[in-house]
Amino acid sequence: MNSLERNNSLDLVKWIALLSMIIDHAWYVIPSESQEPFRWMRTIGRLAFPLFCLAIAANVYRQPTGYTGGWKYLGGILLFALISQQPYSRFFEENYLNILFTLGLGLVITQAIHHRSPSLICAGIAALAIASAYRPILSFGLAGVLLPAALLTALHARELETKIVTWSLAALVAAVANAGANVLILGDLPPAAQAGISAAALAPLFGLFLMQAHIRTVTPVGVWMYPVYPIHLLLLSSLSIAWT
Template sequence: MSRRDGALDLLKWSALLAMVLDHLRYVGFSVDWLYVPGRLAFPWFCLAMAANLARTGASASSWRYLGWLLLFSAVSEIPYRFFFPEPATLNVLPTLALGLLVARSWQTPTLEARCLAVGALLLAALFSSRLMFGFFGVLLPLAMLLVFRRPWYFALLPGVVCLAANQWRVLYGAAWLGDAVAIGGLLACLFAPWLGLVLLRQAGRIHPPAMRRWAYALYPAHFLILLAVRQIAA
């Protein structure tokens, strides 16, 4: 994994860029087509999580990872609600935190880990409507971990899970009617895990700036920056 560190950072930067592009649709510009690259963000963040777990295993670092996710899920909720005045769900970090508990339990066959995973799955099932990407979004990091070192065609499994996590009736209905953006979004969900795995396996010689703990602050910060842009453009 050491030679893939640069590729992993590139994956994280790419996921962040895809997320920002997706949220640009809410700034006031007529850029609905950005919905398609925006579908890459969440599965790539899940793949980055799986890559970290595959590298470090169920070590103490995964607990620190969970702590940072929980901290910034709370910090991010206020700017998230400023940017989306009436959001249907919480911000994405609680989904990732629950997904981390589930994926980590797969690596740790202990009673404590399995109980935490069951608790995370129960929360995901009970509050699926309040979680961004719902119950299947919580399962996606585990699906990524299961195929991480397998041949590329196994990436279709997390692709299907990603599709299930994006099961908005409007999206499927629009795709059925032939809407190009909706069809592109569905294809992006299906093939995002495969594209991410290709990047991790082929871009090892690229060394972008390392994403360290300070990068957690980029999530709430980007909401505030885009909110300022929206106010200026209004």
């Protein structure tokens, strides 16, 4: 994980993130009176966002000093964030910005922390200010924007004690991103909510385990993943309309 060579374990993390996201969103297509037996789909879906954040953190971690491809990476995320907003609003019918905006802001902050160049530090401060201003309508809020940076810090940890602290912090940030202040009353929440928050908190550790595994063959996850986001939202939205 110290070069830009393709990493099969990281591709596996991306595949699981992508599939868990689709499973999560597919739950909304099920008629409301039949959703409860499929609540497990929502729990699985809680893995998606932390694993996407881990993929961003790992990609930045692998960037050598002076690497300039990060702006192209950011451009792809923001382009499809704009393309995806209308399908996202149509499917969820919520006044929220889609997940790609959150990941894009998180990427800028994470690159600023990793490379520490003057231009990236300024960009990181601007991204943090934007995230703070728009946190009420950002998917996963300010904690979601900061999660890739927390995971990058965890990836940099070398001593056992530091690893325990940084990965525990990343797990907490992942839980807060998914549940907000509800993490403070976890014991009073319904079992389904507890399961979802627990899955989100464990997702970074699960992703770390996958990245330590020696995976020989995994189909690469390339730039085609970006259009999958708006396309799957359009397809699920069409199915939802057809079944109502």
